[in-house]
Amino acid sequence: MTGKTRSWWGWGNVEDAVTGPEREELGRRTAELLPGADLTVHEAPPVESFGVGASRVQAPPSLAPIVSEDVRDRLAHSHGQAFRDVVRALLGQLPHVPDLVVRPTSEDQIVHVLDWCSDADIAVVPFGGGSSVVGGVEPQVGDGYAGVVSLDLTSMNQVLEVDTTSRAALVQAGLFGPHLEQQLRPHGYTLRFFPQSFEFSTLGGWLATRAGGHFATHLTHIDDLTESLQVITPAGVVTTRRLPGSGAGPSPDRLFLGSEGALGVITQAWVRLQDRPRWRAGASVGFAHHAAGVEAVRALSQSGLNPANCRLLDPMEAFLNAGSPTAVLVLGFESADHPVNAWMERALELCRDHGGTPGEPPRYTDDADRTARTGAADTWRSSFVRMPYQRDALAAQGVIVETFETACTWDRFDALRAAVDDAARDAMRQVGVEAVVTCRFTHIYPDGPAPYFGIYGAGRWGRTVEQWDEIKQAVSDVLIANGATITHHHAVGRDHRPWYDRQRPDLFASALQAGKAVLDPAGILNPRVLIDPLR
Known part of the structure; x- marks a missing residue:
């Protein structure tokens, strides 16, 4: 990260954005997948065009050295990194901007900030890297506060x-x-x-x-x-x-x-x-039928082998990421204590039992061997890290690129997959979006998987946020109705609140509200996240 410039509107570093041949290839693949898409590139508007007003509050003089009123800084702290955040920034629509960004360097300063804000009726939104994809750091706190402070913790970094x-x-x-x-x-x-x-x-x-x-x-x-x-x-x-x-x-x-x-x-x-791990093993396995891959992954999850990587991509997800026409399982093991050859061999045996066909021979590496080569798993990992940058590039071209991540028990997965597919396709027809729906497993447990459902659609520029919100509403309703969770690991934030309220027990919500009243009696901490404001 040293020497690079963080983007104020999108993912990561400005210098690492998708450009040149990478963008051309991404556009070519997208046009092939979504032949009706208008892939005109839209650039981010200048910061000055947002018309961000002056801060409504003034920090005590003792906090002045750690306070920023810079407009670009405030805009960067006004949103997370979900698809809808990125598109709203590109459209110049960031209505909730903090009055101040405060970067404490000590716990005493945090105490001082919270005391000041409690007394002055100022909302405080804690902020780390700003990578929330559920509206968790957006200062959308409602009326009734004198102002909003974004409390950036990144100066406390040791x-x-x-x-x-x-x-x-x-x-x-x-x-x-x-x-x-x-x-x-x-x-x-x-x-x-x-x-x-x-x-x-x-x-x-x-x-x-x-x-x-x-x-x-x-x-x-x-x-x-x-x-x-x-x-x-x-x-x-x-x-x-x-x-x-x-x-x-x-x-x-x-x-x-x-x-x-x-x-x-x-x-x-x-x-x-x-x-730190020393020994690693990686392999990929193809399945002619996605259902067979699901059964193989269930067997792996219940085997006690505990693979480090066990990502099953359905045929469409495999095609988008690896050009494969069949479902693909990306499999990996690692250890700091011993070679993992036997674990990999047993895992591949389980896959073969369920109709899987391993690709190239497994790659076994030892960090002591500096000539160790990489393979499909390493290529996939690089693509995995690159995905958010590509998402931003496509979002700027009117393409809806977003995911639903959830978890369910194995006995519910088939019904959930079908219900999500039906709900997404029906919603996409209603909002006029030509799209594909994909599925991959990211995490697995003996009692169930964590599926990621991906949406890749040709949206209409200027309306893609609204189109996505309709799709999200439909699929989120299906997740809750089918006994899945509204989120496996992306938190609740403000975007998931309607479904989190349906998922959690009512008495637990009351207990959480009571805890909030004790810990935050003035109700200043991240209002509207998890529970309703105290006021």
Whole structure:
């Protein structure tokens, strides 16, 4: 990230945007997939055109050194990175802009900010990397507040302590993924947590949203890697005890994991580390029928082999990402302790039992061997990281590119897949969108998969947000009706609230509301996220 410029309206770095031959090839493939699409390129408007007004509030002089009123800074903190966020920015439609961006460098400063905002009736939206795709950082707080502050934690970005005996580290919440790994590397450790947003998201954001990492099984959720938390609330500081496990009542950590800044500001955490892996294995397996691939993945999930990567792409998803005409399973294993050849061989045997055909021979690598070559899994991983940039390029050409991620039990998957496909296609017909629907598994469990449903559609420029919202409404209704979750790892934010309200038990909502009243009595923290405002 050093030396590059973050985009204020879209994903990642300006220098890494899709241009030249990559854009030409992306356009060619899109035109082939969606022959009726108008692929005119639309550029982001100048910052000055948004007409952002002056701040409605003024920070105390003691906070002045950490406060920004810069218009570009405020615009960058006015939205996340969902498809609808990117398109609204391209259209010059960002109606909710924070009055100030505040970047504390210490917990004392956070206490000061929360005291000031509680007394002055100013809403506070905690902000990490800004990669939310559910409206979680958009300062859409409603009327009744004197102003809105975006509390950017990224100046608190250090690994404070490493406990080599317990294999854990105390880490500040504003640390971005790459910088966290850089600071752990000299100790020989890794957090082994690599979401697609890894480069542009922070530990605090992962914790506040109960994020999921890249790995398909075993310790893939940030919950599993959290030993203890420190949280600053308007009512005081909460510090939980470092423990490998405890049966002492409901877990206080679990109250704040996934709280999305509505209950307090997570400032640091003890996280569980792992030795850096040395041995890896990768392979891809083709399936003539997607259903056979689903059964193979279920067998793998219940085998106890715990693959690091187990991503099943349906034929359309495989065609878009790898040019394959059949369903493809991208399979991988890794270990810091031992070679993983036997695990891979058994996994491939299970795949063959379900009609799978491995592609090229498995690739076994040892970090001690500097000549180790890469293969399909590595190519897919590079494509995976590149996807958000390509999404932005297509969004700027009027293409709807977005996903639904969920989880369900294995017995419900077939019905869910059919219901999502029907609902999406019906909604797309109603809004006049020519599109394809894809499905891939990102995470698997013994009792069910986490499917990603992708929408690639030829929208109408100037209307793509509204068209997408109609599709999202239809599919989200189907997820809840079929016993799936509204989100597996992208949090609730403001975009998922209507369905989260239907998913959670009513009494739990009341208990959460009561907890909010105790921890945030003035109701200033991220209003409208998870629960209704106290006012």
